[in-house]
Amino acid sequence: MFTGIVQGTAEIVAIEEAEAFRTHVVALPEALRRGLELGASVAHNGVCLTVTAIDGERVSFDLMRETLAVTNLGALEVGDRVNIERAARFGDEIGGHAMSGHVMAMAELVELDETPNNRRLWFQVPQALVRFLFDKGYVGVDGISLTIGEVRHVAGQGPRFCVNLIPETLARTTLVDRVPGDRVNIEVDPQTQAIVETVERVLAARGV
Template sequence: MFTGIVQSAVKIERIEKKPGLWTLTLVLPQQLIPGLTIGASVALNGTCLTVTSINNQHVTFDVMMASLKLTNLQSLEEGSLVNVERAAKFGDDIGGHQLSGHVHGIVKVVEVERPENNCIVWFELLDKFKPYVFDKGYIGLNGCSLTIAQVKEDRFCVYLIPETLNVTTYQNVQVGDGINLEIDSHTQAVVDTVERLLKQKQLA
Protein backbone atom coordinates (compact mmCIF):
# COMPACT_ATOMS: atom_id res chain seq x y z
CA MET A 1 0.00 0.00 0.00
CA PHE A 2 1.10 3.56 -0.72
CA THR A 3 -0.14 6.93 0.46
CA GLY A 4 0.41 8.96 -2.70
CA ILE A 5 2.86 11.26 -0.91
CA VAL A 6 5.89 11.11 -3.19
CA GLN A 7 9.16 11.20 -1.27
CA SER A 8 11.52 12.21 -4.06
CA ALA A 9 11.95 12.56 -7.82
CA VAL A 10 14.93 10.39 -8.79
CA LYS A 11 16.80 9.96 -12.07
CA ILE A 12 17.02 6.60 -13.79
CA GLU A 13 20.71 5.70 -13.64
CA ARG A 14 20.61 2.72 -16.00
CA ILE A 15 18.12 0.69 -18.04
CA GLU A 16 18.86 -2.86 -19.13
CA LYS A 17 16.39 -3.96 -21.77
CA LYS A 18 15.67 -7.62 -22.43
CA PRO A 19 12.70 -9.03 -24.39
CA GLY A 20 9.67 -8.48 -22.17
CA LEU A 21 11.75 -7.37 -19.19
CA TRP A 22 13.48 -4.14 -18.28
CA THR A 23 15.77 -3.70 -15.28
CA LEU A 24 15.88 -0.18 -13.87
CA THR A 25 18.71 1.06 -11.64
CA LEU A 26 18.24 4.17 -9.48
CA VAL A 27 20.51 5.87 -6.97
CA LEU A 28 18.02 6.49 -4.17
CA PRO A 29 18.49 9.34 -1.70
CA GLN A 30 20.11 8.23 1.54
CA GLN A 31 16.94 8.88 3.53
CA LEU A 32 15.08 6.21 1.52
CA ILE A 33 17.64 3.45 2.15
CA PRO A 34 17.25 2.53 5.87
CA GLY A 35 15.21 -0.65 6.24
CA LEU A 36 14.99 -1.23 2.48
CA THR A 37 15.39 -4.91 1.61
CA ILE A 38 15.33 -7.12 -1.47
CA GLY A 39 11.70 -7.98 -2.15
CA ALA A 40 10.39 -4.68 -0.76
CA SER A 41 7.73 -2.77 -2.69
CA VAL A 42 8.51 0.69 -4.04
CA ALA A 43 6.33 2.81 -6.32
CA LEU A 44 7.94 4.40 -9.37
CA ASN A 45 5.55 6.85 -11.04
CA GLY A 46 2.83 5.15 -9.05
CA THR A 47 3.69 1.66 -10.33
CA CYS A 48 4.36 -0.90 -7.60
CA LEU A 49 7.71 -2.60 -8.27
CA THR A 50 9.84 -5.05 -6.31
CA VAL A 51 13.42 -4.35 -5.24
CA THR A 52 15.69 -6.97 -6.87
CA SER A 53 19.11 -5.81 -5.64
CA ILE A 54 20.68 -3.20 -3.38
CA ASN A 55 24.28 -2.01 -3.59
CA ASN A 56 24.75 0.93 -1.25
CA GLN A 57 22.33 3.49 -2.74
CA HIS A 58 22.09 1.74 -6.11
CA VAL A 59 18.73 -0.07 -6.18
CA THR A 60 17.34 -2.13 -9.05
CA PHE A 61 13.81 -3.06 -10.09
CA ASP A 62 12.50 -5.45 -12.74
CA VAL A 63 9.60 -4.27 -14.91
CA MET A 64 7.62 -7.03 -16.61
CA MET A 65 5.94 -6.80 -20.03
CA ALA A 66 2.46 -6.22 -18.59
CA SER A 67 3.66 -3.17 -16.62
CA LEU A 68 5.55 -1.81 -19.60
CA LYS A 69 2.43 -2.03 -21.79
CA LEU A 70 0.12 -0.39 -19.26
CA THR A 71 2.29 2.37 -17.75
CA ASN A 72 4.53 5.23 -18.78
CA LEU A 73 7.58 3.26 -17.61
CA GLN A 74 7.72 2.14 -21.25
CA SER A 75 8.86 5.66 -22.23
CA LEU A 76 11.65 5.99 -19.66
CA GLU A 77 15.22 6.69 -20.73
CA GLU A 78 18.42 6.87 -18.76
CA GLY A 79 18.31 10.25 -17.03
CA SER A 80 14.50 10.36 -16.85
CA LEU A 81 12.99 11.44 -13.55
CA VAL A 82 10.51 9.18 -11.74
CA ASN A 83 8.44 9.77 -8.62
CA VAL A 84 9.51 7.45 -5.80
CA GLU A 85 7.54 6.35 -2.76
CA ARG A 86 8.38 3.49 -0.44
CA ALA A 87 5.52 1.30 0.74
CA ALA A 88 3.63 2.60 3.77
CA LYS A 89 4.15 0.95 7.15
CA PHE A 90 1.53 0.37 9.81
CA GLY A 91 1.35 3.49 11.94
CA ASP A 92 2.46 5.87 9.17
CA ASP A 93 0.41 9.00 8.60
CA ILE A 94 -1.80 8.72 5.51
CA GLY A 95 -1.29 12.20 4.15
CA GLY A 96 -2.85 11.45 0.78
CA HIS A 97 -5.18 8.52 0.10
CA GLN A 98 -4.65 4.80 -0.19
CA LEU A 99 -3.02 3.70 -3.45
CA SER A 100 -2.26 0.14 -4.50
CA GLY A 101 0.39 0.90 -7.11
CA HIS A 102 -1.73 -0.87 -9.75
CA VAL A 103 -1.99 1.62 -12.61
CA HIS A 104 -5.22 1.62 -14.63
CA GLY A 105 -3.83 3.41 -17.67
CA ILE A 106 -2.07 6.44 -19.10
CA VAL A 107 -3.60 9.88 -19.67
CA LYS A 108 -2.05 12.73 -21.64
CA VAL A 109 -1.39 16.23 -20.34
CA VAL A 110 -3.39 18.59 -22.58
CA GLU A 111 -2.72 21.97 -20.94
CA VAL A 112 -0.52 23.48 -18.23
CA GLU A 113 -1.44 26.81 -16.62
CA ARG A 114 1.03 28.62 -14.37
CA PRO A 115 -0.63 31.45 -12.46
CA GLU A 116 1.50 33.00 -9.69
CA ASN A 117 2.44 30.41 -7.01
CA ASN A 118 0.26 27.76 -8.66
CA CYS A 119 0.37 25.16 -11.39
CA ILE A 120 -2.84 23.83 -12.94
CA VAL A 121 -2.46 20.69 -15.02
CA TRP A 122 -5.23 19.51 -17.34
CA PHE A 123 -5.45 15.87 -18.42
CA GLU A 124 -7.48 14.16 -21.12
CA LEU A 125 -10.54 12.36 -19.76
CA LEU A 126 -10.94 8.99 -21.45
CA ASP A 127 -14.44 7.50 -21.62
CA LYS A 128 -13.45 4.46 -19.55
CA PHE A 129 -12.44 6.69 -16.64
CA LYS A 130 -15.38 9.13 -16.72
CA PRO A 131 -17.54 7.32 -14.11
CA TYR A 132 -14.72 7.60 -11.55
CA VAL A 133 -13.59 11.19 -12.12
CA PHE A 134 -15.57 13.97 -10.43
CA ASP A 135 -15.00 17.29 -8.66
CA LYS A 136 -13.21 16.93 -5.30
CA GLY A 137 -12.62 13.21 -5.86
CA TYR A 138 -9.27 11.57 -5.19
CA ILE A 139 -7.03 10.31 -7.97
CA GLY A 140 -3.50 8.96 -8.31
CA LEU A 141 -1.39 10.58 -11.03
CA ASN A 142 2.21 9.37 -11.43
CA GLY A 143 1.95 8.14 -7.86
CA CYS A 144 0.80 11.47 -6.41
CA SER A 145 -2.41 11.56 -4.40
CA LEU A 146 -4.27 14.54 -5.82
CA THR A 147 -7.73 16.10 -5.54
CA ILE A 148 -9.62 16.67 -8.77
CA ALA A 149 -10.36 20.39 -9.02
CA GLN A 150 -12.59 20.55 -12.09
CA VAL A 151 -14.07 18.17 -14.63
CA LYS A 152 -15.20 19.03 -18.16
CA GLU A 153 -16.57 16.79 -20.91
CA ASP A 154 -13.17 15.68 -22.21
CA ARG A 155 -10.69 16.81 -19.56
CA PHE A 156 -10.06 17.29 -15.85
CA CYS A 157 -7.52 19.25 -13.84
CA VAL A 158 -5.58 19.29 -10.58
CA TYR A 159 -3.84 22.14 -8.78
CA LEU A 160 -0.22 21.64 -7.71
CA ILE A 161 1.33 23.61 -4.87
CA PRO A 162 5.02 24.67 -4.96
CA GLU A 163 6.02 21.84 -2.58
CA THR A 164 4.56 19.23 -4.94
CA LEU A 165 6.40 20.80 -7.86
CA ASN A 166 9.68 20.81 -5.93
CA VAL A 167 9.52 17.18 -4.82
CA THR A 168 7.99 15.45 -7.86
CA THR A 169 8.41 15.08 -11.61
CA TYR A 170 5.70 17.71 -12.09
CA GLN A 171 8.47 20.31 -11.92
CA ASN A 172 9.07 19.46 -15.60
CA VAL A 173 5.51 18.66 -16.71
CA GLN A 174 4.70 19.49 -20.33
CA VAL A 175 1.78 19.17 -22.72
CA GLY A 176 1.85 15.72 -24.31
CA ASP A 177 3.37 13.93 -21.32
CA GLY A 178 1.81 10.55 -20.57
CA ILE A 179 0.87 10.22 -16.88
CA ASN A 180 0.04 7.03 -14.99
CA LEU A 181 -3.49 7.10 -13.57
CA GLU A 182 -4.80 5.02 -10.68
CA ILE A 183 -8.48 5.25 -9.82
CA ASP A 184 -9.34 5.55 -6.13
CA SER A 185 -10.28 2.01 -5.07
CA HIS A 186 -13.18 3.15 -2.85
CA THR A 187 -14.64 5.23 -5.68
CA GLN A 188 -14.31 2.32 -8.08
CA ALA A 189 -16.01 -0.09 -5.69
CA VAL A 190 -18.98 2.22 -5.12
CA VAL A 191 -19.45 3.15 -8.78
CA ASP A 192 -19.12 -0.43 -10.04
CA THR A 193 -21.51 -1.74 -7.37
CA VAL A 194 -24.16 0.88 -8.15
CA GLU A 195 -23.88 0.23 -11.89
CA ARG A 196 -24.21 -3.52 -11.36
CA LEU A 197 -27.27 -3.11 -9.13
CA LEU A 198 -28.93 -0.78 -11.63
CA LYS A 199 -28.38 -3.28 -14.44
CA GLN A 200 -29.83 -6.08 -12.31
CA LYS A 201 -32.88 -3.92 -11.56
CA GLN A 202 -33.41 -3.17 -15.25
CA LEU A 203 -33.25 -6.88 -16.09
CA ALA A 204 -35.65 -7.87 -13.29
Protein backbone atom coordinates in the same frame (compact mmCIF):
# COMPACT_ATOMS: atom_id res chain seq x y z
CA MET B 1 -0.34 -0.02 0.07
CA PHE B 2 0.75 3.54 -0.68
CA THR B 3 -0.58 6.93 0.35
CA GLY B 4 0.23 9.09 -2.68
CA ILE B 5 2.59 11.27 -0.63
CA VAL B 6 5.72 11.20 -2.76
CA GLN B 7 8.87 11.12 -0.64
CA GLY B 8 11.26 12.34 -3.32
CA THR B 9 12.54 11.64 -6.80
CA ALA B 10 15.28 9.32 -8.01
CA GLU B 11 17.33 9.22 -11.20
CA ILE B 12 17.40 6.21 -13.47
CA VAL B 13 21.09 5.36 -13.85
CA ALA B 14 20.92 2.13 -15.90
CA ILE B 15 18.46 0.15 -18.01
CA GLU B 16 18.79 -3.47 -19.11
CA GLU B 17 16.47 -4.47 -21.97
CA ALA B 18 15.16 -7.94 -22.79
CA GLU B 19 12.22 -9.21 -24.83
CA ALA B 20 9.04 -7.70 -23.30
CA PHE B 21 11.03 -7.17 -20.11
CA ARG B 22 13.17 -4.44 -18.60
CA THR B 23 15.28 -3.96 -15.49
CA HIS B 24 15.90 -0.39 -14.47
CA VAL B 25 18.27 0.81 -11.80
CA VAL B 26 17.67 3.97 -9.81
CA ALA B 27 20.02 5.89 -7.53
CA LEU B 28 18.05 6.09 -4.28
CA PRO B 29 19.11 8.72 -1.73
CA GLU B 30 20.16 7.32 1.64
CA ALA B 31 16.95 8.48 3.32
CA LEU B 32 14.87 6.44 0.86
CA ARG B 33 17.13 3.35 1.19
CA ARG B 34 17.02 3.14 4.97
CA GLY B 35 15.79 -0.32 5.94
CA LEU B 36 15.18 -1.30 2.32
CA GLU B 37 15.42 -5.04 1.63
CA LEU B 38 15.13 -7.39 -1.34
CA GLY B 39 11.47 -8.01 -2.10
CA ALA B 40 10.31 -4.67 -0.72
CA SER B 41 7.69 -2.67 -2.63
CA VAL B 42 8.54 0.80 -3.92
CA ALA B 43 6.27 2.94 -6.09
CA HIS B 44 7.82 4.53 -9.20
CA ASN B 45 5.51 7.14 -10.74
CA GLY B 46 2.74 5.34 -8.89
CA VAL B 47 3.66 1.85 -10.12
CA CYS B 48 4.32 -0.74 -7.42
CA LEU B 49 7.67 -2.41 -8.18
CA THR B 50 9.68 -5.00 -6.26
CA VAL B 51 13.31 -4.53 -5.25
CA THR B 52 15.41 -7.18 -7.02
CA ALA B 53 18.96 -6.03 -6.16
CA ILE B 54 20.69 -3.48 -3.93
CA ASP B 55 24.24 -2.29 -4.62
CA GLY B 56 24.94 0.76 -2.49
CA GLU B 57 22.71 3.56 -3.74
CA ARG B 58 21.89 1.60 -6.92
CA VAL B 59 18.62 -0.29 -6.52
CA SER B 60 17.19 -2.53 -9.26
CA PHE B 61 13.58 -3.23 -10.24
CA ASP B 62 12.08 -5.51 -12.91
CA LEU B 63 9.32 -4.31 -15.25
CA MET B 64 7.09 -6.94 -16.87
CA ARG B 65 5.30 -6.70 -20.21
CA GLU B 66 2.03 -5.42 -18.70
CA THR B 67 3.85 -2.67 -16.80
CA LEU B 68 5.66 -1.58 -19.95
CA ALA B 69 2.41 -1.49 -21.92
CA VAL B 70 0.09 0.24 -19.43
CA THR B 71 2.41 2.77 -17.74
CA ASN B 72 4.90 5.45 -18.72
CA LEU B 73 7.86 3.57 -17.20
CA GLY B 74 8.63 1.86 -20.49
CA ALA B 75 9.32 5.22 -22.15
CA LEU B 76 11.86 6.34 -19.57
CA GLU B 77 15.55 6.68 -20.38
CA VAL B 78 18.75 6.88 -18.37
CA GLY B 79 18.87 10.30 -16.73
CA ASP B 80 15.10 10.59 -16.31
CA ARG B 81 13.68 10.92 -12.82
CA VAL B 82 10.75 9.13 -11.20
CA ASN B 83 8.56 9.90 -8.19
CA ILE B 84 9.38 7.55 -5.32
CA GLU B 85 7.24 6.37 -2.41
CA ARG B 86 8.12 3.52 -0.06
CA ALA B 87 5.25 1.21 0.93
CA ALA B 88 3.20 2.46 3.87
CA ARG B 89 3.63 0.81 7.26
CA PHE B 90 1.08 0.33 10.02
CA GLY B 91 1.03 3.47 12.12
CA ASP B 92 2.15 5.79 9.32
CA GLU B 93 0.20 9.00 8.83
CA ILE B 94 -2.06 8.76 5.78
CA GLY B 95 -1.68 12.23 4.35
CA GLY B 96 -3.07 11.47 0.90
CA HIS B 97 -5.44 8.60 0.12
CA ALA B 98 -5.05 4.83 -0.02
CA MET B 99 -3.45 3.73 -3.29
CA SER B 100 -2.59 0.24 -4.53
CA GLY B 101 0.22 1.07 -6.95
CA HIS B 102 -1.73 -0.60 -9.76
CA VAL B 103 -1.94 1.94 -12.59
CA MET B 104 -5.08 1.66 -14.72
CA ALA B 105 -4.10 3.78 -17.73
CA MET B 106 -2.16 6.79 -18.90
CA ALA B 107 -3.49 10.29 -19.48
CA GLU B 108 -2.07 13.02 -21.71
CA LEU B 109 -1.29 16.49 -20.40
CA VAL B 110 -3.19 18.73 -22.81
CA GLU B 111 -3.14 22.14 -21.12
CA LEU B 112 -1.00 23.91 -18.54
CA ASP B 113 -2.05 27.13 -16.78
CA GLU B 114 0.61 29.03 -14.81
CA THR B 115 0.09 31.61 -12.07
CA PRO B 116 2.75 32.99 -9.68
CA ASN B 117 2.15 30.42 -6.92
CA ASN B 118 0.07 27.73 -8.59
CA ARG B 119 0.04 25.49 -11.62
CA ARG B 120 -3.10 23.96 -13.10
CA LEU B 121 -2.72 20.87 -15.28
CA TRP B 122 -5.44 19.48 -17.55
CA PHE B 123 -5.27 15.80 -18.48
CA GLN B 124 -7.24 13.97 -21.15
CA VAL B 125 -8.23 10.50 -19.98
CA PRO B 126 -9.60 7.35 -21.64
CA GLN B 127 -13.40 7.29 -21.77
CA ALA B 128 -13.49 4.14 -19.63
CA LEU B 129 -12.04 5.99 -16.62
CA VAL B 130 -14.19 9.09 -16.60
CA ARG B 131 -17.00 7.44 -14.60
CA PHE B 132 -14.59 7.21 -11.64
CA LEU B 133 -13.63 10.91 -11.71
CA PHE B 134 -15.59 13.56 -9.83
CA ASP B 135 -15.08 17.21 -8.90
CA LYS B 136 -13.18 17.27 -5.57
CA GLY B 137 -12.57 13.52 -5.73
CA TYR B 138 -9.18 11.84 -5.41
CA VAL B 139 -6.92 10.66 -8.21
CA GLY B 140 -3.35 9.37 -8.37
CA VAL B 141 -1.19 11.11 -11.00
CA ASP B 142 2.29 9.60 -11.40
CA GLY B 143 1.91 8.31 -7.85
CA ILE B 144 0.83 11.65 -6.35
CA SER B 145 -2.41 11.86 -4.40
CA LEU B 146 -4.26 14.86 -5.82
CA THR B 147 -7.70 16.42 -5.57
CA ILE B 148 -9.58 16.82 -8.83
CA GLY B 149 -10.45 20.45 -9.47
CA GLU B 150 -12.95 19.92 -12.29
CA VAL B 151 -14.06 17.28 -14.78
CA ARG B 152 -15.03 18.38 -18.29
CA HIS B 153 -16.37 16.65 -21.39
CA VAL B 154 -14.98 18.49 -24.42
CA ALA B 155 -16.87 17.79 -27.63
CA GLY B 156 -14.71 15.97 -30.16
CA GLN B 157 -11.78 15.70 -27.75
CA GLY B 158 -12.92 13.41 -24.94
CA PRO B 159 -13.09 13.78 -21.16
CA ARG B 160 -10.49 15.65 -19.16
CA PHE B 161 -9.85 16.72 -15.59
CA CYS B 162 -7.64 19.30 -13.91
CA VAL B 163 -5.52 19.38 -10.76
CA ASN B 164 -4.07 22.41 -9.02
CA LEU B 165 -0.50 22.13 -7.74
CA ILE B 166 1.05 24.13 -4.91
CA PRO B 167 4.78 24.98 -4.85
CA GLU B 168 5.52 22.13 -2.39
CA THR B 169 4.15 19.52 -4.81
CA LEU B 170 6.13 21.05 -7.66
CA ALA B 171 9.33 21.07 -5.59
CA ARG B 172 8.95 17.45 -4.45
CA THR B 173 7.78 15.71 -7.64
CA THR B 174 8.44 15.41 -11.36
CA LEU B 175 5.22 17.25 -12.25
CA VAL B 176 7.27 20.45 -12.27
CA ASP B 177 8.85 19.25 -15.53
CA ARG B 178 5.71 18.03 -17.29
CA VAL B 179 4.75 19.76 -20.55
CA PRO B 180 1.78 19.31 -22.90
CA GLY B 181 2.03 16.02 -24.75
CA ASP B 182 3.57 14.15 -21.80
CA ARG B 183 1.77 11.06 -20.55
CA VAL B 184 1.26 10.35 -16.86
CA ASN B 185 0.16 7.26 -14.94
CA ILE B 186 -3.39 7.32 -13.55
CA GLU B 187 -4.79 5.35 -10.63
CA VAL B 188 -8.37 6.17 -9.72
CA ASP B 189 -9.39 6.18 -6.07
CA PRO B 190 -10.02 2.50 -5.18
CA GLN B 191 -12.97 3.35 -2.91
CA THR B 192 -14.63 5.42 -5.62
CA GLN B 193 -14.06 2.61 -8.12
CA ALA B 194 -15.61 0.03 -5.78
CA ILE B 195 -18.68 2.19 -5.12
CA VAL B 196 -19.27 3.03 -8.79
CA GLU B 197 -18.87 -0.56 -9.95
CA THR B 198 -21.13 -1.87 -7.18
CA VAL B 199 -23.88 0.61 -8.05
CA GLU B 200 -23.53 -0.27 -11.73
CA ARG B 201 -23.91 -4.00 -10.98
CA VAL B 202 -26.96 -3.44 -8.78
CA LEU B 203 -28.65 -1.25 -11.39
CA ALA B 204 -27.84 -3.73 -14.15
CA ALA B 205 -29.30 -6.59 -12.11
CA ARG B 206 -32.50 -4.56 -11.69
CA GLY B 207 -32.63 -3.80 -15.38
CA VAL B 208 -32.26 -0.08 -14.82
